Amino acid sequence: MAQFDLPLEELEHYAPAVPAPADFDAFWQETLGEARAAPPVRAARPVPTGLRLVDTWDVTFAGFGGDPVRAWFSRPAGVTGALPAVVEYAGYGRGRGLPHERLTWVCAGYAHLLMDNRGQGDLYGNGGDTPDPHAGAPGGHRPVTQGILSPHDYYYRRLITDAVRAVDAVRALPGVDPARVAVAGNSQGGGLALAVAGLVPDLAAMLATAPFLCHIGRAVMLTDASPYGEIAQYLAVHRDAEAPARHTLSYVDGVSFARRARAPGHFGVGLRDTVCPPSTAFAAYHAYGTADRTMHTYPFNGHEGGDAVHVRRQLDWLGARLPAAETFDVDSR
Known part of the structure; x- marks a missing residue:
C-alpha cells in the first residue's frame, strides 16, 4: 500500500478539534x-x-464490574527489591497467549504485567x-461494535476499565515499586495505553x-x-445507528484521553498504515498533555x-526515564 494519508509535513502540524462529551470526566x-x-x-x-x-505468575485481578481478568x-529471576513495572496491553483479537511469548520488558529488567483482553483471543x-459476561447489549458481534449504541454498554468501556485496573493490580503485587509504573501497547494496546495515561x-x-x-x-471514513x-460494516446495515454510535465512540477516543495525560509519552507510526491511519495517531500526539513526548x-x-527497530528505541527512551534492574543472579534461585 502506498502512502494514503496526509504527507509528513502536514502530519507534523495536524491537531484537529476532537471534542469530548461534556460529561466525559464524570462518566469515567x-x-x-x-x-x-x-x-x-x-x-x-x-x-x-x-x-x-x-519467574512468572498467573494473576487474576478485578476488572470492570469486579469481573475476573x-x-x-513476570519478573527477572534472582533480582530482589522493588522493580519498576511495565503494564502491556495486547492488540485487537489477541489474548494474553502463553507466558513465554512477551519477554522484552522483563528481559530488560522490568517487572511485567501482560493483561488479557476480555472476550478476545480467537483472531x-x-x-x-x-x-466477557456483558457482551449481550445491542450492537454488532465483534468487540468494536458490541454495545455501540450506548456508552454504558460499550465494550471499550469495559476493556479500558480493565486496563486501568491492571495498573492498580501491578501496584499491589509484591516486588513492584508502585511509583514507577509505565504502560505500553501496539494498535489496540496503544489505544489502551493512551486511555490509561489519561485516566491515571x-x-x-x-x-x-x-x-x-x-x-x-x-478513521472510520x-x-x-x-x-x-x-x-x-455495522453502520452499512444499521443505517439509523450512526448518531448513537458516534456519541458512544466519543467517550473512548484516544485524543480526549491524550489531552488529560501527564506522563512522558513515546509514539510510533508507519506512514503507510491503513489499519490505524497515521493522521489519527498524530491527532493524539499533538493533543498529548505534556511537552515531554516524542x-x-x-x-x-x-x-x-x-x-x-522501534522496540530498541522504546527501550532506550524508557531506560533513560525509568531505569530497570541491572543485575541478574540466576545462581541465587
Missing part, C-alpha cells in the same frame, strides 16, 4: 469508582515456563482466558505504537481495514511500523 470517574470498590488482586499463582531467567506477571496469537495521573511513562481508537470519526472497517515515523512501513 463514575465507571472507575464502581470498579475500584473491589480489591484489585484476586489471585497470583506461580507457573512453570521452562525459562531459568524469568487474567494476566501474566490470532495463542488464545485468551478471560470471558501518576504514571511514570506511556508508550503507544500505531494506536487504535484515536480520532475515530476520521478513511479506511475499510479492520477494526475500523467493522464499524462501517514521535518516531516510518515512511515505508504500514501497521508494523518500526518493528524491532
Whole structure:
C-alpha cells in the first residue's frame, strides 16, 4: 500500500478539534469508582515456563464490574527489591497467549504485567482466558461494535476499565515499586495505553505504537481495514445507528484521553498504515498533555511500523526515564 494519508509535513502540524462529551470526566470517574470498590488482586499463582531467567505468575485481578481478568506477571529471576513495572496491553483479537511469548520488558529488567483482553483471543496469537459476561447489549458481534449504541454498554468501556485496573493490580503485587509504573501497547494496546495515561495521573511513562481508537470519526471514513472497517460494516446495515454510535465512540477516543495525560509519552507510526491511519495517531500526539513526548515515523512501513527497530528505541527512551534492574543472579534461585 502506498502512502494514503496526509504527507509528513502536514502530519507534523495536524491537531484537529476532537471534542469530548461534556460529561466525559464524570462518566469515567463514575465507571472507575464502581470498579475500584473491589480489591484489585484476586489471585497470583506461580507457573512453570521452562525459562531459568524469568519467574512468572498467573494473576487474576478485578476488572470492570469486579469481573475476573487474567494476566501474566513476570519478573527477572534472582533480582530482589522493588522493580519498576511495565503494564502491556495486547492488540485487537489477541489474548494474553502463553507466558513465554512477551519477554522484552522483563528481559530488560522490568517487572511485567501482560493483561488479557476480555472476550478476545480467537483472531490470532495463542488464545485468551478471560470471558466477557456483558457482551449481550445491542450492537454488532465483534468487540468494536458490541454495545455501540450506548456508552454504558460499550465494550471499550469495559476493556479500558480493565486496563486501568491492571495498573492498580501491578501496584499491589509484591516486588513492584508502585511509583514507577509505565504502560505500553501496539494498535489496540496503544489505544489502551493512551486511555490509561489519561485516566491515571501518576504514571511514570506511556508508550503507544500505531494506536487504535484515536480520532475515530476520521478513521472510520478513511479506511475499510479492520477494526475500523467493522464499524462501517455495522453502520452499512444499521443505517439509523450512526448518531448513537458516534456519541458512544466519543467517550473512548484516544485524543480526549491524550489531552488529560501527564506522563512522558513515546509514539510510533508507519506512514503507510491503513489499519490505524497515521493522521489519527498524530491527532493524539499533538493533543498529548505534556511537552515531554516524542514521535518516531516510518515512511515505508504500514501497521508494523518500526518493528524491532522501534522496540530498541522504546527501550532506550524508557531506560533513560525509568531505569530497570541491572543485575541478574540466576545462581541465587
